Amino acid sequence: MRILIYMWEGIRIAYDALRAYKMRSILTTLGIVIGVTTVITIVALIQGLNQAFSSEISALGTDTVYIQKFPWTMQGDDWFKYRNRPNITVDEADRVKELSRTVSAVAPTVETSRTIKHREKTVERVSITGTTAEYLTTANADPEIGRFFSANDVASNRPVAVLGSEVAELLFGQSDPLGKRVTIGGRKFRVIGVLGKKGSFMGFNQDILAIIPIGTFQSAFGAQRRWVTIEVKAKSPQLIEETEDELTGIMRRIRKLTPEKESNFAINKQSLLLDTYNQLTGTLWAVAIGVGAISLIVGGIGIMNILLVSVTERTREIGVRKALGARNSDILWQFLVESMMICSIGVLIGILMAVGIAKLVAATTPLPAAITWWVAFLGLVFVVTIGLFFGIYPASKAARLNPIEALRYE
Amino acid sequence: MLIKLEKIEKIYEIGTVQVPALRGINLNVEKNEYIAIMGPSGSGKSTLMNIIGCLDTPSSGDYLLNQHNVSTMDDDQLAEIRNREIGFVFQTFNLLPRASALHNVELPMIYNGTPAAGRRKMAEEALEKVGLADRMHHKPNELSGGQRQRVAIARALVNRPSIILADEPTGNLDSRTGDEIMEIFEGLHEQGNTIILVTHEEYIAEHSNRIIRLRDGMVERDESVH
Numbered sequence A: 001m002r003i004l005i006y007m008w009e010g011i012r013i014a015y016d017a018l019r020a021y022k023m024r025s026i027l028t029t030l031g032i033v034i035g036v037t038t039v040i041t042i043v044a045l046i047q048g049l050n051q052a053f054s055s056e057i058s059a060l061g062t063d064t065v066y067i068q069k070f071p072w073t074m075q076g077d078d079w080f081k082y083r084n085r086p087n088i089t090v091d092e093a094d095r096v097k098e099l100s101r102t103v104s105a106v107a108p109t110v111e112t113s114r115t116i117k118h119r120e121k122t123v124e125r126v127s128i129t130g131t132t133a134e135y136l137t138t139a140n141a142d143p144e145i146g147r148f149f150s151a152n153d154v155a156s157n158r159p160v161a162v163l164g165s166e167v168a169e170l171l172f173g174q175s176d177p178l179g180k181r182v183t184i185g186g187r188k189f190r191v192i193g194v195l196g197k198k199g200s201f202m203g204f205n206q207d208i209l210a211i212i213p214i215g216t217f218q219s220a221f222g223a224q225r226r227w228v229t230i231e232v233k234a235k236s237p238q239l240i241e242e243t244e245d246e247l248t249g250i251m252r253r254i255r256k257l258t259p260e261k262e263s264n265f266a267i268n269k270q271s272l273l274l275d276t277y278n279q280l281t282g283t284l285w286a287v288a289i290g291v292g293a294i295s296l297i298v299g300g301i302g303i304m305n306i307l308l309v310s311v312t313e314r315t316r317e318i319g320v321r322k323a324l325g326a327r328n329s330d331i332l333w334q335f336l337v338e339s340m341m342i343c344s345i346g347v348l349i350g351i352l353m354a355v356g357i358a359k360l361v362a363a364t365t366p367l368p369a370a371i372t373w374w375v376a377f378l379g380l381v382f383v384v385t386i387g388l389f390f391g392i393y394p395a396s397k398a399a400r401l402n403p404i405e406a407l408r409y410e
Numbered sequence B: 001m002l003i004k005l006e007k008i009e010k011i012y013e014i015g016t017v018q019v020p021a022l023r024g025i026n027l028n029v030e031k032n033e034y035i036a037i038m039g040p041s042g043s044g045k046s047t048l049m050n051i052i053g054c055l056d057t058p059s060s061g062d063y064l065l066n067q068h069n070v071s072t073m074d075d076d077q078l079a080e081i082r083n084r085e086i087g088f089v090f091q092t093f094n095l096l097p098r099a100s101a102l103h104n105v106e107l108p109m110i111y112n113g114t115p116a117a118g119r120r121k122m123a124e125e126a127l128e129k130v131g132l133a134d135r136m137h138h139k140p141n142e143l144s145g146g147q148r149q150r151v152a153i154a155r156a157l158v159n160r161p162s163i164i165l166a167d168e169p170t171g172n173l174d175s176r177t178g179d180e181i182m183e184i185f186e187g188l189h190e191q192g193n194t195i196i197l198v199t200h201e202e203y204i205a206e207h208s209n210r211i212i213r214l215r216d217g218m219v220e221r222d223e224s225v226h
């Protein structure tokens, strides 16, 4: 009860003081504002990225590896080192499938981008994937309606296509796409399946695609100078390391690499992306913590400074309060509350600005930014710690004032 | 015995120079006395009042207030004594400039944890007692000097202290306003309050029952009036 009364009086005093020195108080909070804005914006960005990436990366599957010419994690001039490697071929994919024991599915894939037409309707820049029937397993490409193409379809190079949901919708609207004819890059195909909706990721629409048999793809769009990816699904996520080792051995055998030669292919997997991603967010965290800490310290010192001025200006007031029975701890809390109030103004402005920035970023860039309930919690933590930490020195200075000297102060 | 001072000394040290402000004051005050302290400037009147009001501590000597030895108390205990036992009225009023008359009078009750509703009621009563019922929500700078001093008196008596101390309460007021303030003190005395006030004016001192004259930090004369 008593503590509530003191707190209330503290808030009242602080409010009066802040109102009397509006401009000064707002300027004082600038450091806090910048710190809070930076930290919350970056954390919101990381959270947004996490939400988007975790679903995206997990879509890759923890049990799938990708045999490719280039590793996913390259830096600087690595590209020049790797570009002279021989291209991965469909034949190699067949050999891998033949030789490996730890895998459940192997699918070579090639990609291009083409226009798809149906009567007068067209969809441009559709991602076209050529692959085999096992892609159904390696990429979890189970159609929502219709079916995926069979080994038979692939073997006999049938002109059949599985469409992404958006392509199907744009071309066929409400009518049933199954069995309809579409033209992909000038060639005719029959629609046998439509995939479920995946939504967009980082501004990239994942539903504008078509999948066709790899032989059909090569005869339609050419077999040369295309980068083949061999998608391999391990029997279980636990076996992925073994699968990786086995595939390395098989590929080296296929390419007849002697032991002293380096591998001239890359085996990529989800965890590589995860590592890179974690590095990126780690850097962002470091920036957030660095900028945040510096501006909060600067802001805190600003608050301490303004409180010291305030204590001096109100020396007589402190004397009066002590003469009327205020204890040292009452005066201490009065200034701590004032300190926390200045902080909370800064935190509030900072949160509002961060929310604004996050909204702006989400609206104008493909970067997602998410601010949630933890903002309030974080704000509270800031208010309490900075307010207390930087307020304690001026407040205890005020609390220790001798009543009669404070009353005599001119 | 309400107040008992024994061999109270106060020595100010300014650098290496020692300034004795009080040099062995002995003083007994009974309940419901009305005392005026007089003496030339620099004789130690304010110093003595501040010690009685527990705003300052003596360099040596004993001070018993209601049989409690004040000299041995810590900061928190002194704060509580100031809050409950003493009502101080200053020459320069010492009101909080940004707070209304009502809030100023509520202040002492805030520091003893009186709930808001009771606080407000008692503050209103105290302001009525000094004739300021219609000025409760005015800020000090919207009040005349006499009105400010009445707010200060209301603040001093609102906690029903054992003793009201006033250091030249009329010093900043013209003589007519001073008389009005003295009437209030007289009324308070009649209601049973104990009052000690410092003044330079004989006609003000005449309101009291007992006049103590100080000179050079010592009691020069201590006489009852009427």
Ligand SMILES: Nc1ncnc2c1ncn2[C@@H]1O[C@H](COP(=O)(O)OP(=O)(O)OP(=O)(O)O)[C@@H](O)[C@H]1O
Residues within 6 Å of the ligand: B012, B013, B014, B019, B020, B021, B039, B040, B041, B042, B043, B044, B045, B046, B047, B048
């Ligand atoms: N804080 C202080 N530091 C040093 N000396 C002081 C201090 N306060 C008072 N004194 C000295 O103590 C002596 C008594 O001062 P005090 O204020 O008690 O006088 P007073 O009787 O109230 O005078 P006045 O009538 O002018 O108010 C004076 O000599 C004064 O200079």
Ligand SMILES: [Mg+2]
Residues within 6 Å of the ligand: B045, B046, B047, B167
């Ligand atoms: Mg004086």
